[in-house]
Amino acid sequence: MNCCNSQRTLNDQIQMNLGYSALEEVKDCRYESVTSQLFKKQNEEITSQLSVFQERLIAFAKEHNNDLKQNPDLKIKFLRMCSRIGIDPITLFDRQRHLFDVNDFYYEICLKVIEICRITKDLNGGIISFEELLEGFPTAKIAMEDLEKSVDMLQTLNGGFDIILIKGKKCLRSVPTELTSDQTKILEVCSVLGYASASLLRVNLGWTQYRSNAILEEMVAIGLLWIDEQAVGETLFWDPAWIHHSDIGI
């Protein structure tokens, strides 16, 4: 279209002044079409190259299907390569589904993650650390990377699952309530000793008694913390994520 337009204006120009400048315009137009053709060609080549590469990858995965399934290390390397050239490995696997269990493998993990979240919801208020999630897979050989990938896949379910950071540790939230920044801070305090208390919050965060108590009690109400009334001095509020540390001794 552009070309036609410029052609028309060119004719006008040629009629107006039959000079060198008119010829130059014609040349420009030709150059443009040549460059666009070149680009197009290059584009096609790259796409075909990419598709060839994809096919090679598929062939590779086909050949080493069992290895991919069994060896988490190899799988991570494979997936990393896919992501580097911009191919979502999961869409890659979908093409010949019967060949790849890798995808099924992730779906399985997703299901298991949801299951663990549901079972432990009443125990921890719907927040679970990735370490704890990983402990839910005692039999299958699963690396943290697999788990993270699966949790990423859960995002397509539109909400419900959210990753939050508590003191740099990744946690999965499976209940729809948002954590306020105050609540996150308390959970951060809890990750040191397992519990928080009004005096601990005063010393560390400079909060008043009122503020601490209000937030702590709210967190008990939504099930994120457990009350311990038998400690010396004051009431302690424990993070259920600490249950697994109890083994080691306090």
Next chain:
Amino acid sequence: MTTNLPAIYSFPPLYTCQPNALIREQQLTVWCEIIVEFAKKERVWCITAEGTPAKDGGDKQSVFRNDVIQRSVKSTFIEEIWHKMIETEKALRIDSDSNYFILWRSLDSWSALILQWFESSGKLNQVITLYELIEGDETLGCEFHGMDSMLMEKCLLRLRERGRASLLKDQNKVMGVKVV
């Protein structure tokens, strides 16, 4: 004692009745599991309301007390736990005193196990004394070996209900059993 029990047994707030209803429900379930686990591991058939094994004298420690973390369950909450235990049929209250039988298998499952023993060892149509059944050499490897005699009686009553056993009594006490 803590070595055999789940990690949550060392979690201090477990010993305080939780105000959040959902969490308390979960807490009660955890307690039931702990008691059953404790009874099964230690092979204790009968536990007093305070949580100590009924037969071994008073020297054993209560399951509701954890000296390592210095916590113990308040008596009102213990009652709630027992209530839950009975509700879920994991415990059976003994009428004569305030002790409880802990059922890590249900009564039906126990009676089925006993019946299986009778069938597999060829003791059908024979009179077996209760003592033989509980303490005898032939039941040594069985899970019900050493069972409390009153609990055994209850299991055998189940068998009688099904028409498989007849009980021999002496002065209102079951002495022997014949399984057909």
